[in-house]
Amino acid sequence: MERDTKSVHVVLIGPPGAGKGTQAARVASRLGIAHIASGDMFREAVANRTPQGVQAKAYIDRGELVPDDVTVAMVMERLEQPGCREGAILDGFPRTLAQAQALDRAFREQGTRVERAIYLCAPTDELLRRLAGRWLCRSCQAAYHEVSNPPKVTGQCDRCGGELYQRDDDSREVAQRRFEVYLEQTAPVIDFYRAEGVLDELDGARGIDEVTHAILQTVRRACGSI
Numbered sequence: 672m673e674r675d676t677k678s679v680h681v682v683l684i685g686p687p688g689a690g691k692g693t694q695a696a697r698v699a700s701r702l703g704i705a706h707i708a709s710g711d712m713f714r715e716a717v718a719n720r721t722p723q724g725v726q727a728k729a730y731i732d733r734g735e736l737v738p739d740d741v742t743v744a745m746v747m748e749r750l751e752q753p754g755c756r757e758g759a760i761l762d763g764f765p766r767t768l769a770q771a772q773a774l775d776r777a778f779r780e781q782g783t784r785v786e787r788a789i790y791l792c793a794p795t796d797e798l799l800r801r802l803a804g805r806w807l808c809r810s811c812q813a814a815y816h817e818v819s820n821p822p823k824v825t826g827q828c829d830r831c832g833g834e835l836y837q838r839d840d841d842s843r844e845v846a847q848r849r850f851e852v853y854l855e856q857t858a859p860v861i862d863f864y865r866a867e868g869v870l871d872e873l874d875g876a877r878g879i880d881e882v883t884h885a886i887l888q889t890v891r892r893a894c895g896s897i
């Protein structure tokens with residue numbers, strides 16, 4: 672089936688550690704579309720001490736969600752940039768029903784839509800193991816795992832040579848709150864896309880390459896040759 676639109680939009684949903692960031696980066700590069708990660712955008716704003724970053728930091732530190740109005744405005748602005756003309760894979764957005772509805776309204780006005788929403792799941796003990804061993808690049812945000820996906824040189828990003836660090840919100844207490852918030856506020860987004868008929872549930876507990884392959888297959892099946 673050929674696509675009838677010029678761009679493709681894919682949403683990646685899943686609990687903390689499901690592999691959204693890892694997979695979104697790989698899939699975006701394979702499909703030649705933008706990778707929009709609301710968490711990465713907030714972390715960059717925090718690092719740059721922008722007014723948005725100062726506001727977001729208090730929420731991120733507690734494992735709570737940044738208010739919908741701030742988040743929606745930030746992602747919509749990003750979606751309007753030229754790099755998104757071919758489409759985008761949205762990583763970590765939308766994650767409340769209000770965000771999903773706002774995205775739906777904006778896309779309808781532009782004559783586009785979310786072609787596929789992919790729900791990545793994995794058992795909780797695996798998610799906790801992934802968060803505890805995660806290291807991120809300060810410069811390009813690439814994600815590594817000290818056991819399952821280690822960098823070639825300890826502490827250094829393979830892609831850009833940047834310094835690797837661990838996220839403060841990956842501490843056990845904050846991660847616990849992030850899981851609760853996910854169940855309370857993000858689970859309804861899965862039902863929203865299921866009702867829209869665009870949801871695919873994929874086993875995110877498999878190896879990184881296998882999951883990438885499954886996502887690409889799912890998107891290509893839904894959107895035709897891209």
Ligand code: AP5
Nearest residue numbers: 687688689690691692693709710731737763801805815816
């Ligand atoms: P965000 O950064 O989005 O965090 P999250 O949703 O909790 O998800 P993570 O980034 O922790 O996990 P991931 O699924 O990306 O996993 P990854 O690929 O890194 O959000 C952080 C905060 O920002 C929120 O708490 C909130 O405050 C705010 N925020 C962000 N978006 C918001 C929004 N829309 N609304 C309001 N607030 C928002 O993988 C994890 C580890 O596992 C890595 O080490 C990786 O190497 C490894 N790994 C990945 N896949 C595999 C695999 N298949 N096998 C083995 N290891 C794997």
Ligand code: MG
Nearest residue numbers: 691692710763
């Ligand atoms: Mg992430």
